[in-house]
Amino acid sequence: MGLARATGILLGKELRTELRSRELVTTTAVFVLLVIALFSFTFDPSSAESRRFGPGLLWLAFLFAASLMLQTCFLREQANDTLSGLRLCVGDPFAIFLAKLAANALFLLLTELLLLPVFSVLYNVPILRVWPSLVLVLLVGDVGICLTGTGMAAISAQARMRELLLPLLLLPLLTPVLIASTEATAALLSENPVLRWDWLGILLAFDGVFLTVLWLFGEYLLEE
Amino acid sequence: MTLGDSAVGLRCSQLEKRFGNLVALRRVDLEIAPGETVVLAGHNGAGKSTLLRLAAGLTRPTSGRVFIGTAEVREPGSARAVGFLAHQTMLYDELTAKENLVLFAKLLGVPEPVRRAENLLAEAGLGERGDSLVRTFSRGMRQRLALARALLSRPRVLLLDEPGTGLDAGGLAWVAGTLHELHRDGVTTVMSLHSQPELAAVATRAVRLQAGKVAADSAAGQALDAVLGMGAC
Amino acid sequence: MGKRIAGVVVLFLLLALTTYLAFYYAPVERTMGVIQKIFYLHLPSAFTAFIAMGICFTANLLYVFRRAPKWDWLGVSAAEVGLPFITVVLITGPIWAHPVWGVWWTWDARLTLTLVLWLLYVAYLLLRSMIEEPDRRALLSALFGIFAFLDVPLVYFSIRWFRTQHPQPVILGGPGSGLEPRMRVAYLLVWAAFTGLLILLLRSRYRLEAMRADVETLRREVEGR
Numbered sequence: 001m002g003l004a005r006a007t008g009i010l011l012g013k014e015l016r017t018e019l020r021s022r023e024l025v026t027t028t029a030v031f032v033l034l035v036i037a038l039f040s041f042t043f044d045p046s047s048a049e050s051r052r053f054g055p056g057l058l059w060l061a062f063l064f065a066a067s068l069m070l071q072t073c074f075l076r077e078q079a080n081d082t083l084s085g086l087r088l089c090v091g092d093p094f095a096i097f098l099a100k101l102a103a104n105a106l107f108l109l110l111t112e113l114l115l116l117p118v119f120s121v122l123y124n125v126p127i128l129r130v131w132p133s134l135v136l137v138l139l140v141g142d143v144g145i146c147l148t149g150t151g152m153a154a155i156s157a158q159a160r161m162r163e164l165l166l167p168l169l170l171l172p173l174l175t176p177v178l179i180a181s182t183e184a185t186a187a188l189l190s191e192n193p194v195l196r197w198d199w200l201g202i203l204l205a206f207d208g209v210f211l212t213v214l215w216l217f218g219e220y221l222l223e224e
Numbered sequence: 225m226t227l228g229d230s231a232v233g234l235r236c237s238q239l240e241k242r243f244g245n246l247v248a249l250r251r252v253d254l255e256i257a258p259g260e261t262v263v264l265a266g267h268n269g270a271g272k273s274t275l276l277r278l279a280a281g282l283t284r285p286t287s288g289r290v291f292i293g294t295a296e297v298r299e300p301g302s303a304r305a306v307g308f309l310a311h312q313t314m315l316y317d318e319l320t321a322k323e324n325l326v327l328f329a330k331l332l333g334v335p336e337p338v339r340r341a342e343n344l345l346a347e348a349g350l351g352e353r354g355d356s357l358v359r360t361f362s363r364g365m366r367q368r369l370a371l372a373r374a375l376l377s378r379p380r381v382l383l384l385d386e387p388g389t390g391l392d393a394g395g396l397a398w399v400a401g402t403l404h405e406l407h408r409d410g411v412t413t414v415m416s417l418h419s420q421p422e423l424a425a426v427a428t429r430a431v432r433l434q435a436g437k438v439a440a441d442s443a444a445g446q447a448l449d450a451v452l453g454m455g456a457c
Numbered sequence: 458m459g460k461r462i463a464g465v466v467v468l469f470l471l472l473a474l475t476t477y478l479a480f481y482y483a484p485v486e487r488t489m490g491v492i493q494k495i496f497y498l499h500l501p502s503a504f505t506a507f508i509a510m511g512i513c514f515t516a517n518l519l520y521v522f523r524r525a526p527k528w529d530w531l532g533v534s535a536a537e538v539g540l541p542f543i544t545v546v547l548i549t550g551p552i553w554a555h556p557v558w559g560v561w562w563t564w565d566a567r568l569t570l571t572l573v574l575w576l577l578y579v580a581y582l583l584l585r586s587m588i589e590e591p592d593r594r595a596l597l598s599a600l601f602g603i604f605a606f607l608d609v610p611l612v613y614f615s616i617r618w619f620r621t622q623h624p625q626p627v628i629l630g631g632p633g634s635g636l637e638p639r640m641r642v643a644y645l646l647v648w649a650a651f652t653g654l655l656i657l658l659l660r661s662r663y664r665l666e667a668m669r670a671d672v673e674t675l676r677r678e679v680e681g682r
Binding site for chain 1: 600601608
């Protein structure tokens, strides 16, 4: 069976499960909203200040939210050992990662799209004029987060203290994503918006490197 | 992987598995001929589940090798001609019974996955509950569904870890009947059992594991019931 | 045994010699003054830490593909021995920066990179302590080590691009540009001594890990009887 077909079937499963419970997207969205609201108490959200701190705070919120959201992706498979079931049926275990990666990146993007208007209103930052470029930055950044995130979630699910361990493993790895996506977002939200291809390049390089790593080493992450 | 229909048995050669300090299997040599229905007996921790998981390719042996037919088992995906029922159900609680079967059937590349799923549901006596979430199922119903899952690809080798768990008399009768039919079709079955004489009755051979070693084997001359230690097993 | 004692003695003499070289032989730097001496500790530590990381990464890769426990022992030894060297870099950096730049910590590219590295290797060691079963611990930590090592160039480039856009203190005639010959001798010798120290520590740590595994095997055999 082809990798693409297996990934498609598994992605369908992930989406159907989430559509049924809507747990992940709602919880993550509320978490990000909470962070945005709480952050506004730490500085004056006037237009100038927001432009300075806004993008960084936004991406930090996304990063923390993602590290919470990704916890469940392998823990759910442990409940009835469905992970073994998948491993028995799927020719290439990379399909399991690809499906989880795609599903989580989609959920994260959806959460972000829901909350960007709220952020824009609360922090007086206009986003409508740079909408398509912003979505591009979000997408490339989210893929990077979820690439390393699914890998680390597969590791932490097999360890003790997994809830604490996942952010510990994941967040330092995501330093390049945090810097590049924050800078790219800041450039888009500035007075004279530009799409910074150099930062997008770093993000794409990150995605490329870790997609390859996951493709090469993913199957070992699922061994028992 | 092609197994060569005539010779689909199972063979372990010097198979050893350690989990850190714990030795689950100690250099086990075991040959199971095509078409045999073998019961693995033994106390908890004797290495029955480990042997089955190794044969399914889910766990990597510390040393030694497992063969299904003539092909060595290296990774789980390569053994799709094998049906595996694990200790846990390997079913998604948040999907319906039918969705579970269709998902795994599609992943296995079973032709006409939906019809295959419906047929198996009916056989397992779950036809009425096909569209209910597995979360709402009793332990026995889950076990029936899990066994149906293992049968999806019409495997030539069936590995069953405690197939009788949680089943009522009707369930046990269904499993025994199914195993009997599969035996007639020449399917090789290896199952670990605890205390279901109904299922042990189907066996053509019994192997007792003790502390990771083969302690007794009915193929070596002992009576089958003696190896099973009926009543005690 | 004799060889090991000889090794320790030679290394001790070498370290004593480098101390002399750094403090008396090499001249006092013109603009920074005596504080520049800390660079004889700072720079070689950084290089040594990078060597340790390279060893750790190689061992991780070898473990994943070969699955021989010795590669796991080498991996954990390199990480544990390398971590103090990174820590030295992180401590000496601010001590030097305070008199020269007027602040303890600047988010300078190299210093920030070192901090991220430190965090990554602490995460590696923490992960190891969170998994009991030896095979699983070895495999998963090796895989994390691979992720972490491949992340380093990306971290470096992102931080460098990020920091060059922001104002940062200028290093007045910093090391690297036209080194005084006696300074160069001192740097090289300190580095050689530190690399020797690294190898010596690595060897004993590796032996310790091997012994621990032996003890486990013996205990298993006794329990198996």
